[in-house]
Amino acid sequence: MNYFHYKDNALWCEEVPVTEIAGKVGTPFYLYSERTLKHHFRVFDAAFSGVPHITCFAVKSNSNIAVLRIFIAEGSGVDIVSGGELYRALQAGVDTRKVVYSGVGKRVDEIEYALGADILMFNVESSQELEVINSCAERLKKKACIALRINPDVDPETHPHISTGLMSNKFGIDIKKSLEEYRRARTLGQLEIKGVSCHIGSQVTKISPFLDALERIKKLVRLLRDDGMDIEYLDLGGGLGIAYDKEDVPHPSEYAKAIIDASKDINCTFIFEPGRVIVGNAGILVTEVLYTKSNDAKNFIVIDAGMNDLARPSLYNSYHRILPVIDKEREEIIADVVGPICESGDYLAKGREISRFERGELMAVMSAGAYGFTMSSNYNSRGRIPEVLVRDDQFFVIRKREVYGDLIRGEVIPEFLR
Numbered sequence: 001m002n003y004f005h006y007k008d009n010a011l012w013c014e015e016v017p018v019t020e021i022a023g024k025v026g027t028p029f030y031l032y033s034e035r036t037l038k039h040h041f042r043v044f045d046a047a048f049s050g051v052p053h054i055t056c057f058a059v060k061s062n063s064n065i066a067v068l069r070i071f072i073a074e075g076s077g078v079d080i081v082s083g084g085e086l087y088r089a090l091q092a093g094v095d096t097r098k099v100v101y102s103g104v105g106k107r108v109d110e111i112e113y114a115l116g117a118d119i120l121m122f123n124v125e126s127s128q129e130l131e132v133i134n135s136c137a138e139r140l141k142k143k144a145c146i147a148l149r150i151n152p153d154v155d156p157e158t159h160p161h162i163s164t165g166l167m168s169n170k171f172g173i174d175i176k177k178s179l180e181e182y183r184r185a186r187t188l189g190q191l192e193i194k195g196v197s198c199h200i201g202s203q204v205t206k207i208s209p210f211l212d213a214l215e216r217i218k219k220l221v222r223l224l225r226d227d228g229m230d231i232e233y234l235d236l237g238g239g240l241g242i243a244y245d246k247e248d249v250p251h252p253s254e255y256a257k258a259i260i261d262a263s264k265d266i267n268c269t270f271i272f273e274p275g276r277v278i279v280g281n282a283g284i285l286v287t288e289v290l291y292t293k294s295n296d297a298k299n300f301i302v303i304d305a306g307m308n309d310l311a312r313p314s315l316y317n318s319y320h321r322i323l324p325v326i327d328k329e330r331e332e333i334i335a336d337v338v339g340p341i342c343e344s345g346d347y348l349a350k351g352r353e354i355s356r357f358e359r360g361e362l363m364a365v366m367s368a369g370a371y372g373f374t375m376s377s378n379y380n381s382r383g384r385i386p387e388v389l390v391r392d393d394q395f396f397v398i399r400k401r402e403v404y405g406d407l408i409r410g411e412v413i414p415e416f417l418r
């Protein structure tokens, strides 16, 4: 469900034609629908309305402060993985009692920043990190609330690069060692044990891996409680997938029902860290066709957006639907849709059956709201592209297009070269 639709053969976002925005801000740009963002957040959050829970939007999926603000106004917390993400969430006005901090490599300055902000809890990923958080808290004369991020060793059956809950992944603490680690945490004076967390991977399109993880985590919660620990929060992470193409994905309400049914016997406040499922289908990338060319082997459509703007196809070989912004009768061809970057891996689609596009036409790369802008870079010294938010019949540039000056901001030619 989203608010990108065709009207008289033209693609609209809510009540604004995409061509109108392209005319004003130029291409390429990311385009988000506020109505869709809100709708997705509400559907997810409402699915858990029957149980105590906090929905902590995963900032890394889309970290624009205007986007964060929409969710925060709806009561969302955030899942952060860096000091920079905490800064963004604070700028967006987050309730710091709804901030959970995940990540395998938290630095001391980041831990201190989060302690100073009084976040809800750290999801700790190693025994060394426990020690470091404890000593930071000692220095700041604070208590640090923690959960251990457990690696439950379940296969989320997703792309290997976005699976995180297997022993072969770097994430979390081995479930077999978890009781021992919790006992150690208890001996550290500045730590308050609050919960158990896990996050098995991303773009998970089945419910069963979540339930497998939950079963293992529930056993651990019982052990910890029998041992006298007060486990208030059960953080089940994010990872619910979306339909990029024709995948059959569970609706958030099915996911919620399965989790709620499987945890009737455990009295906890749930934390969820959804990212993709909230923002993925609420955003598109709009790009212009620069050139078309063919050789004996292939057709190429060269567009003005590249792997530096949308990295997912190059990184994970992931699929994004590509639609014309102005639809008309077209011949279907097989083509590679490629960007301007000087890398063979720079493509948004390979061997795709696609309409014949001409130079100057606009293309919409669908389902680009999650891990789109946030993974973008300045590679090839290309300025990062704008982000635009549509609300009803208006649009707002929520991040400006970078200019040449932005590219060298912070760079210095030392005296000896002058």
Ligand SMILES: *Cc1c(COP(=O)(O)O)cnc(C)c1O
Pocket: 058, 060, 061, 079, 081, 102, 103, 199, 201, 202, 203, 237, 238, 239, 240, 273, 274, 275, 276, 277, 370
């Ligand atoms: C990336 C991540 C998420 C969000 O994952 P989605 O697949 O976007 O829902 C949640 N929690 C943690 C710890 C993550 O690393």
